Amino acid sequence: MQKEIIEIKPHHFVDIITSFGDGKRAFQPHPYGHAVHTISQRILDNHDILLEIELGADDICKPCIHNVSGSCDDTIDTSFRPTAPSSKRDWNLLIDRRWCERIKVKQGDKLSARELAKQIQDYMEDITDIYREIPADRTTERARKLLRGLQFFAG
Numbered sequence: 001m002q003k004e005i006i007e008i009k010p011h012h013f014v015d016i017i018t019s020f021g022d023g024k025r026a027f028q029p030h031p032y033g034h035a036v037h038t039i040s041q042r043i044l045d046n047h048d049i050l051l052e053i054e055l056g057a058d059d060i061c062k063p064c065i066h067n068v069s070g071s072c073d074d075t076i077d078t079s080f081r082p083t084a085p086s087s088k089r090d091w092n093l094l095i096d097r098r099w100c101e102r103i104k105v106k107q108g109d110k111l112s113a114r115e116l117a118k119q120i121q122d123y124m125e126d127i128t129d130i131y132r133e134i135p136a137d138r139t140t141e142r143a144r145k146l147l148r149g150l151q152f153f154a155g
Contacts, residue, residue: 004050
């Protein structure tokens with residue numbers, strides 16, 4: 001039986017909504033074994049599903065091969081973001097903290113997927129400062145897809 005609450009990192013939710021904005025409605029399993037495909041489908045199927053903000057290993061991370069005792073041991077490509085941390089764990093935490101500050105949520109907050117999408121929609125503004133280590137053209141494209149996804153998802 002699936003649990004009723006999904007623990008989720010803010011950037012994972014943003015990435016899912018951004019994918020919806022890019023027209024993606026089905027996700028495939030990933031070789032790392034993480035749960036993006038199942039969590040995304042649960043959120044797409046039920047916009048009112050309860051989410052709990054998690055800054056550590058969330059329900060997407062838990063089955064991943066890079067989740068070692070609750071901590072991500074993966075690295076990221078820093079070729080286009082040379083000032084970013086090379087540890088995926090550190091990078092994700094940095095981005096998640098920025099999203100939390102922007103959308104006024106914190107570790108342990110519980111809200112529906114629809115409410116979180118609305119909160120992002122209300123407070124999103126220009127996201128280049130959230131992703132300031134990434135070239136602006138990439139962030140502009142991400143923002144465009146995120147806005148489309150939010151319109152689709154939050155209404």
